[in-house]
Amino acid sequence: MNFPKWKEVAVICVCAFGFLFALPNALPKSLLSRFPSWMPNQQVYLGLDLRGGAHLLLEVDLDSVVNDYLNQILETARTVLRKESIPYAANFPKSVGKDKLFVEFDLKDTSKVGKARAALTAVDVDFKVEVVGSHVTMTPTPESLQRRKNEAVDRSIEIVRKRVDETGTREANIQRHGDERILLQIPGLQDPSHVKELLGRTAKLVFRLVDKTAPEVTDRKSAVAPAGSMYLPSSENGKYVAVKKQVIVGGENLLDARMEYDEYNSPEVTFKFNKLGAKKFGDATQENVDGRLAIVLDNEIISAPTITTPILGGFGRITGQFSPEKAQDLALLLRAGALPAPLNVIEERTVGPDLGADSIRSGIMATLLSGLFVLVFMFLWYSSFGLIANAAVVMNLVLLVAGLSCLQATLTLPGIAGIALTVGMAVDANVLINERIKELVRRGEKWTRAIEKGYDLAMTSIIDTNLNTVIGMTCLYQFGTGPVKGFAITTILGTVISFFTSTTLTRYIISLLAKQRYHVAIPM
Numbered sequence: 001m002n003f004p005k006w007k008e009v010a011v012i013c014v015c016a017f018g019f020l021f022a023l024p025n026a027l028p029k030s031l032l033s034r035f036p037s038w039m040p041n042q043q044v045y046l047g048l049d050l051r052g053g054a055h056l057l058l059e060v061d062l063d064s065v066v067n068d069y070l071n072q073i074l075e076t077a078r079t080v081l082r083k084e085s086i087p088y089a090a091n092f093p094k095s096v097g098k099d100k101l102f103v104e105f106d107l108k109d110t111s112k113v114g115k116a117r118a119a120l121t122a123v124d125v126d127f128k129v130e131v132v133g134s135h136v137t138m139t140p141t142p143e144s145l146q147r148r149k150n151e152a153v154d155r156s157i158e159i160v161r162k163r164v165d166e167t168g169t170r171e172a173n174i175q176r177h178g179d180e181r182i183l184l185q186i187p188g189l190q191d192p193s194h195v196k197e198l199l200g201r202t203a204k205l206v207f208r209l210v211d212k213t214a215p216e217v218t219d220r221k222s223a224v225a226p227a228g229s230m231y232l233p234s235s236e237n238g239k240y241v242a243v244k245k246q247v248i249v250g251g252e253n254l255l256d257a258r259m260e261y262d263e264y265n266s267p268e269v270t271f272k273f274n275k276l277g278a279k280k281f282g283d284a285t286q287e288n289v290d291g292r293l294a295i296v297l298d299n300e301i302i303s304a305p306t307i308t309t310p311i312l313g314g315f316g317r318i319t320g321q322f323s324p325e326k327a328q329d330l331a332l333l334l335r336a337g338a339l340p341a342p343l344n345v346i347e348e349r350t351v352g353p354d355l356g357a358d359s360i361r362s363g364i365m366a367t368l369l370s371g372l373f374v375l376v377f378m379f380l381w382y383s384s385f386g387l388i389a390n391a392a393v394v395m396n397l398v399l400l401v402a403g404l405s406c407l408q409a410t411l412t413l414p415g416i417a418g419i420a421l422t423v424g425m426a427v428d429a430n431v432l433i434n435e436r437i438k439e440l441v442r443r444g445e446k447w448t449r450a451i452e453k454g455y456d457l458a459m460t461s462i463i464d465t466n467l468n469t470v471i472g473m474t475c476l477y478q479f480g481t482g483p484v485k486g487f488a489i490t491t492i493l494g495t496v497i498s499f500f501t502s503t504t505l506t507r508y509i510i511s512l513l514a515k516q517r518y519h520v521a522i523p524m
Helices: 005-026 062-083 110-121 142-166 193-199 275-287 324-336 353-407 413-426 428-442 447-479 483-515
Strands: 053-060 103-106 127-132 135-140 173-177 181-187 205-209 229-233 240-244 254-261 267-273 293-297 300-303 315-318 343-351
Touching: 005 353, 005 483, 053 142, 053 193, 062 103, 062 110, 062 135, 062 142, 110 127, 110 135, 135 142, 142 173, 142 181, 142 193, 142 324, 181 193, 193 324, 193 343, 205 240, 205 275, 229 300, 240 293, 254 324, 267 275, 267 324, 353 413, 353 428, 353 483, 413 428, 413 483, 428 447, 428 483, 447 483
Parallel strands: none
Antiparallel strands: 053 181, 053 343, 103 135, 127 135, 173 181, 205 293, 229 240, 254 267, 267 315, 293 300
């Protein structure tokens, strides 16, 4: 019954901070904006089922991932054969078909088959090289293809998260859905068209040199690009411009991109390279003064300025007929990075806020009713001890809301169910303690001694129960998805808090009453 001073201070501080962090959830945002900067103002985020919003199911175009992989190997094989002076047939394929899971071509000189096999085998260890006569086939292993696909989906999830976060929506639920799909839920968003536009762009930025030997054309079909070059559409003049296939530097070397205004107050996008990108960019501009550098975004030339002086600082800018919104979106896309493959929206739903409001009312009503029944039962069954346990239940709810606010957790309807469940579990430990105290009083123990022993004897059962609950909910969180995780989080947090309120807070209240010589009786 004697509480050390440090423990008293700790209990008071925990309860005080609980009220402080839970308070913003009971206040309107207009009032929170007036709070001093040092005061907490985080509120619990409401999920899609409570607040309404947009539900998008995206599919990663894995065929393009495989196609890009094979084309990359194809270009590498071409370079290796040329470097080793191994002639190959003029019908060396320019691209790989969508349903073609291998690279094939013919050698001109059959006497160099062994040398070609050795050189091509070193191109990629995940490719199997077969040579029949002069015909060469390079086939990737199934494991390497699957690894590439998994990496593409994981990378897409990361990029989607960055792009959505950049728009200011930080409570979005983004998760993998099957082998090639991504589930995106954005609470509070009623018109997802802007987000769909941002996600629909691959945003692959590369810098290529313009081929000065080829003219600009208006009809792509009638134009033949020189070897090592290709025609791309230009958004500047609506024509097709020939650019070198070799990439000078790519978007993966970008450190930052921002929307700014130039000296004529026109929007532009400024960017900064990392050390490797700055060196590549500087070397290319130094060697090609008076040439033109094409800035290519998603296979479209958005600008092709003339290189007047070498650009050695690693900084550059993209100008064009940008509106502030378009320039801001472009900077956002470049900062978030390029998608490894296009995303297709295959399902779209919008949840109205009215449905969410009904869910909130129903969930709150269920929680209040369950809490009320528990409080009434505890008072009728345990009298003074029941009132103390009820105070612990109320404090448990306050601390639970404060914990969700600190974690910036997203509360869903199953999460509210988890809160309702923890209300009942919060008094479970007190029931065990009170029943132990009853047994000891019946045996003739003094009530102060019975209280001490009751807490000690019940502790093992309380720890076992709470530990089993936490383990089960941890597994549910690990293997569950979406709202199931929300249920697990609220239950785990509620269980940990209830252990504190039922074993420490109630004991502290009783010790305070004992110091004031109040007789805390428990009905027999």
